[in-house]
Each structure stands twice: as C-alpha cells, then as structure tokens.
Amino acid sequence: FPTMALETHGVPQLELESVIGFNGRVFSGLRVHPDREHLIYPLGCTVILKRIKDGKQEFLQGHTNNVSCIAVSKHGSYIASGQVNYMGxxxxVIIWDYAQRTIYAQLLLHKAKVEALAFSPNDKYLVSLGGQDDGSIVVWNIETKQAICGSPASAHSAGHCLTVQYSNTNDNIFVSAGSGTLRVWELDLVNRKIRPTECQTGKLKRIVKCISEDDQFIYCGTTSGDIMKINLKTGLLGECGPVKTKYSLGVSVLRILKSGNLLVGSGSGTFTLCSSTNFKTIKEVQLEKGVTSIALRGEGQQFFVGTEAAQMYRFNYEDHKAELISTSHNSAVKDVVICFGTSELFATCSEEDIRLWHIDKPKELLRITVPNMTCNSLDFMADGHSIISGENQGEISVRVWELQPRGHRLLETMKEHKATVTCIKIKSDDKECVTASSDGACIIWDIVRFVSLQMVIANTLFRTLCYHPEEYQIITSGTDRKVSYWDVYDGCAIRELEGSQSGAINGLHISQDGKHFVTGGDDKLVKVWDYMEGVVTHIGIAHGGSITSIRLCSNNKTLISTSADGAILRWKFPHPLSS
Incomplete structure (x- = not known):
C-alpha cells in the first residue's frame, strides 16, 4: 500500500467521532464482550466497540483491508480479527489488547483471506483458518506471539473448511468443518503437531456452515437446513433434524445455551429457540434477511442477533421478542446530504431507499423506499421540507420530492442526461440546481420551470460537484482524479488540481465560508483542502470501502463520509468557523 503511505505521510489526521454501520455479512461478526458492557463488530477495516448502555463507540484501527472474521477470548483479555487481502x-490476523485498546500482536501466514478465528478456553492459544486460496489451519501461542504448528484444514483438495470452534474447557481440542470436511483436532504441544480425527456421518453428506459444542456433542448447522448432532469423543453422528420442516436457505449460525436448548439462525431470517434433543421449535421469530450472528450476553438471559440487512436486534430469553436496536445500510451508500442551517439532520441514499438520520445519535428517523429504483444522489431544499433525488429505472431522471408530515409526494421528473446522475446540488434560493453525470456533462437546471439552463462538458465521468458559497463557481471531480473549478455563467474551466494519486474522486463538498473543501474516493481517504492554496491540510483513514460521498455541516463542526461497504462515518472537522 505504498500510494496510501505516500499520500498520508506527514499530513495531520482527522479525528473519527462515530460510525453508523454494521457488516452483517461477516458470519458471527457480532459479539458481546465478557464484561457484558460492550458489543464488538467489524465494519470495513475497523473493529468497533460499542457500549450497550449508552451507545458510546471506540475504534480499533490497524487493518489495511476489510475485516473478515472476529473472535473474543473467553476471559475477555483479547480480541482477534482477520482480514481479506488482494490475491498474492x-x-x-491482529490480536488486540482489550484493556489497552491497542495492537498486541500481528500474525501473518495465511494467503488472501482469514476465514475464521477461535480462542482456546484459557486464552493460551488462537486457532486461525485460511480462506479458500489458503486452506490451512494454524495454532498460535498468544504469549510468545508465534505459530506453534499448522496443517491443511481438509484431508483432500476438494474439501473447503468454513469454520472453527474451540472446546469450552480443553485448550488442546478444537473442531473444524465445511464442505466435505468435519474434524476434531487435538494439539500435541510437545511435538508441535495437530492431529485430526475425521467425524463419521455415514451416508449423510452435508456442507457445514457453523458449529457449536458443549464438550459432549458437536452441533453442526448445514446449508441443507438441518442440524447434525455428533458425539465429540467418538466422532459418530447421533441425530439429525428437524426432519419435516428444515430451515429455509440453510442454518447459518448456532449457539447452545446453558439450558441445553439451541438458538438457531437461518439464511431466510428465521430465528428460533429449539430443543437440542429432538430439534423441535420452542419459539420462533422472523427477521429481515438472513441471520449471520448470535451473541450471548452472560449466561444467555439476553442475546443480540445480527442480520444481512445490517440490523441488530436484542432479545430476552423469556419472551424471545425482537427489539430492533440498530439499523444501517447493507449496501453501498450512494450519497449523503446534511439539512441546511440545522446541522442536526442528514439524509443518505442506497439502492432502493432514502433514510433520514439525527447527526448526534446514530438513529434512523425516516425511510423512503422506492421499489425497483436505484437512488444515486440527493439533496435537501434550503427550506428543509423537500428532498430532490436522482434515480435510474431504465430511463435517467431527476426527481423532486415534497416531504409531508406523514410521508412524501413526487412533484416533478426531469430528463436530459444520457447516463447515471451521480450528484445533485441545489442553489441556496431553491430556484436552480446542478447535476453531474457519468455521461461527461454537468447540467444547471431551473427547478421552478423544470428546464435546463447551462451545460458543462469535460473528458471525464463526473462523479461529484458543489457550488462555491458565493455561487459564481462550481467545483467538480470524477474518474480523471482531478478537482476542477468552473465559472457558472459561461461554463469555462478556471483551475485544476491533482485530487488523488489512485482512483476516482466520488465525493466533494465545500465549507460555508468557502475557505475549505473536502474530497473522498476510491483511495478510501477523506481529504480536507484549503480552497485558495489548493493543498491538503488533513487526512482521515478509517474507511474499508471506496468513499462514495462526503458532506460538511454548515457550522463547520462535523464532517460525514459514506462508503461502498454501507458505512457512514462522522469526523470532527479541523477548521472551525472563525467568530
């Protein structure tokens, strides 16, 4: 990552204040720390610690690419997180010191991806599983920070291991499972070897997605939608069920409770409490999209569930009712806009929905869903009562929405662009707006009469633009990595800056006093610029995906950036308005 190192060298860093987002696609990515006070989960290349009581967040930053798996040691001293990387x-794997919130060790052996991690019960060892291009299991000594031994995860090349689980009481026993492989491993520390025993499932051929065990039995959730119960000592299959009603889209996550019952999450969003003897459902609830995490708090009287819809739910064991505690986008956030003059509300759009948020509390206030439509860009009218959005539905259009006390109403649709509308900015008098498009044109519109006034054309796919506060200039950027200043009246280029050394610039916004502007793009860096000098003053490093949009609130206190992994990040802006 030499380019990032070069661009950030010697430049002051932005302070990250809060994050809206949860990568619900990381299996077992949501955890509760043994202190019972914090949720732990990944987003992009950051591991987030969120206090359950008041939502206060802390950030563990050190990964260079998206976090792919996470584990918390039984006594809570350590967190481990693995990442994906580019082929070759x-x-x-990073082991974090939980008390200090610092990196304890960095372990580097697996190729391309770390698939899964598990701590031994007494915090002595960590077992790591490589992804499909690696296929190995490694046992690490946490005290010495060195690998003890390793082995191919599967007995044959056709097998692909997906998950590992350590014994609850024995530091020398763990289980691995996946496609064409289910093994119990014993660590021989003296000879620095791990020795596998193949589990015997007879004629039953299953792909195991998740495992949970109670030191007598291994419970294996399968992509076929049933659960296999295997004797840990003999490795023999005991039972398999449910027989009649299997879990739709497979069993994706399992947890065994002290009572002996199982919590089961399926790929279709069904979440059940069931018996571990006959797999009969005791309680059931349907959640939005597939269940990917079940995290027990303490003995399991309370538990948290994460889904592919990037939502978190809280449950109590007694009533098994879902309380939605966190929502976020589960796909790329295309645009963000802060309500002019208030600095309290902001809106984001992603795929089929537009969401309204409170800036200080990461809580969703309103959602506009437009089926079969992709919303790429949006802006508030200055009065705060209307949102304007750019959308695709076979044809390219710019739409104006009126926000009403109990909903919203479409006012007008305008068509002239030949390709995706990537950005919209409204003039302060609410009479004009300018749109950028990947057709190589920026169009200035009259939004009283709903007609086009002026067009700017350049040899780039425009991704973003904004008006200078005095509104005699616009700033644009896109795939050519340049930041360009233009005259509004005649469409002439005034100035050009080198905006990024790698990748397109997708987001751009300017401060109310016109002294600074901010950019973000495919290089995953948030940059703060001096407008007159044309130089970078600060850089923000935390996004795990390409930055898609960026906004600065009108009081110059807060900067919000969004990215392709669904994250919304709030930063402290380093240049407050002078009084």
Missing amino acids: FKAT
Missing part, C-alpha cells in the same frame, strides 16, 4: 498478498 498475505492476510493479517
């Missing part, structure tokens, strides 16, 4: 590069 090794993927890092």
Whole structure:
C-alpha cells in the first residue's frame, strides 16, 4: 500500500467521532464482550466497540483491508480479527489488547483471506483458518506471539473448511468443518503437531456452515437446513433434524445455551429457540434477511442477533421478542446530504431507499423506499421540507420530492442526461440546481420551470460537484482524479488540481465560508483542502470501502463520509468557523 503511505505521510489526521454501520455479512461478526458492557463488530477495516448502555463507540484501527472474521477470548483479555487481502498478498490476523485498546500482536501466514478465528478456553492459544486460496489451519501461542504448528484444514483438495470452534474447557481440542470436511483436532504441544480425527456421518453428506459444542456433542448447522448432532469423543453422528420442516436457505449460525436448548439462525431470517434433543421449535421469530450472528450476553438471559440487512436486534430469553436496536445500510451508500442551517439532520441514499438520520445519535428517523429504483444522489431544499433525488429505472431522471408530515409526494421528473446522475446540488434560493453525470456533462437546471439552463462538458465521468458559497463557481471531480473549478455563467474551466494519486474522486463538498473543501474516493481517504492554496491540510483513514460521498455541516463542526461497504462515518472537522 505504498500510494496510501505516500499520500498520508506527514499530513495531520482527522479525528473519527462515530460510525453508523454494521457488516452483517461477516458470519458471527457480532459479539458481546465478557464484561457484558460492550458489543464488538467489524465494519470495513475497523473493529468497533460499542457500549450497550449508552451507545458510546471506540475504534480499533490497524487493518489495511476489510475485516473478515472476529473472535473474543473467553476471559475477555483479547480480541482477534482477520482480514481479506488482494490475491498474492498475505492476510493479517491482529490480536488486540482489550484493556489497552491497542495492537498486541500481528500474525501473518495465511494467503488472501482469514476465514475464521477461535480462542482456546484459557486464552493460551488462537486457532486461525485460511480462506479458500489458503486452506490451512494454524495454532498460535498468544504469549510468545508465534505459530506453534499448522496443517491443511481438509484431508483432500476438494474439501473447503468454513469454520472453527474451540472446546469450552480443553485448550488442546478444537473442531473444524465445511464442505466435505468435519474434524476434531487435538494439539500435541510437545511435538508441535495437530492431529485430526475425521467425524463419521455415514451416508449423510452435508456442507457445514457453523458449529457449536458443549464438550459432549458437536452441533453442526448445514446449508441443507438441518442440524447434525455428533458425539465429540467418538466422532459418530447421533441425530439429525428437524426432519419435516428444515430451515429455509440453510442454518447459518448456532449457539447452545446453558439450558441445553439451541438458538438457531437461518439464511431466510428465521430465528428460533429449539430443543437440542429432538430439534423441535420452542419459539420462533422472523427477521429481515438472513441471520449471520448470535451473541450471548452472560449466561444467555439476553442475546443480540445480527442480520444481512445490517440490523441488530436484542432479545430476552423469556419472551424471545425482537427489539430492533440498530439499523444501517447493507449496501453501498450512494450519497449523503446534511439539512441546511440545522446541522442536526442528514439524509443518505442506497439502492432502493432514502433514510433520514439525527447527526448526534446514530438513529434512523425516516425511510423512503422506492421499489425497483436505484437512488444515486440527493439533496435537501434550503427550506428543509423537500428532498430532490436522482434515480435510474431504465430511463435517467431527476426527481423532486415534497416531504409531508406523514410521508412524501413526487412533484416533478426531469430528463436530459444520457447516463447515471451521480450528484445533485441545489442553489441556496431553491430556484436552480446542478447535476453531474457519468455521461461527461454537468447540467444547471431551473427547478421552478423544470428546464435546463447551462451545460458543462469535460473528458471525464463526473462523479461529484458543489457550488462555491458565493455561487459564481462550481467545483467538480470524477474518474480523471482531478478537482476542477468552473465559472457558472459561461461554463469555462478556471483551475485544476491533482485530487488523488489512485482512483476516482466520488465525493466533494465545500465549507460555508468557502475557505475549505473536502474530497473522498476510491483511495478510501477523506481529504480536507484549503480552497485558495489548493493543498491538503488533513487526512482521515478509517474507511474499508471506496468513499462514495462526503458532506460538511454548515457550522463547520462535523464532517460525514459514506462508503461502498454501507458505512457512514462522522469526523470532527479541523477548521472551525472563525467568530
């Protein structure tokens, strides 16, 4: 990552204040720390610690690419996180010191991806599983920070291991499972070897997605939608069920409770409490999209569930009712806009929906859903009562929405662009707006009469633009990595800056006093610029995906950036308005 290192060298860093987002696609990515006070989960290349009581967040930053798996040690001293990397590069495992919130060790052996991690019950060892391009299991000594031994995860090349689980009481026993492989491993520390025993499932051929065990039995959730119960000592299959009603889209996550009952999450969003003897459902609830995480708090009287819809739910064991505690986008956030003059509300759009948020509390206030439509860009009218959005539905259009006390109403649709409308900015008098498009044109519109006034054309796919506060200039950027200043009246280029050394610039916004502007793009860096000098003053490093949009609130206190992994990040802006 030499380009990032070069661009950030010697430049002051932005302070990250809060994050809206949860990568619900990381299996077992949501955890509760043994202190019972914090949720732990990944987003992009950051591991987030969120206090359950008041939502206060802390951030563990050190990964260079998206976090792919996470584990918390039984006594809570350590957190481990693994990442993905580009083909041909090794993927890092980081062990974090929980008390200090610092990196304890960085382990580098696996190729391209770390698939899964598990701590031994007494915090002595960590077992790591490489992804499909690696296929190995490694046992690490946490005290020495060195690998003890390793082995191919599967007995044959056709097998692909997907998950590992340590014994609850024995530091020398763990289980691995996946497609064509289910093994119990014993660590021989003296000879620095791990020795596998193949589990015997007879004629039953299953792909195991998840495992949970109670030191007598291994419970294996399968992509076929049933659960296999295997004797840990003998490795023999005991039972398999449910027989009649299997879990739709497979069993994706399992947890065994002290009572002996199982919590089961399926790929279709069904979440059940069932018996571990006959797999009969005791309680059931349907959640939005597939269940990917079940995290027990303490003995399991309370538990948290994460889904592919990037939502978190809280449950109590007694009533098994879902309380939605966190929502976020589960796909790329295309645009963000802060309500003019208030600095309290902001809106984001992603795929089929537009969401309204409170800036200080990461809580969703309103959602506009437009089926079969992709919303790429949006802006508030200055009065705060209307949102304007750019959308695709076979044809390219710019739409004006009126916000009403109990909903919203479409006012007008305008068509002239030949390709995706990537950005919209409204003039302060609410009479004009300018749109950028990947057709190589920026159009200035009259939004009283709903007609086009002026067009700017350049040899780039425009991704973003904004008016200078005095509104005699617009600033644009896009795939050519340049930041360009233009005259509004005649469409002439005034100035051009080198905006990024790698990748397109997708988001751009300017401060109310016109002294600074901010950019973000495919290089995953948030940059703060001096408008007159044309130089970078600060850089923000935390996004795991390409930055899609960026906004600065009118009081110059807060900067919000969004990215392709669904994250919304709030930063402290380093240049407050002078009084």
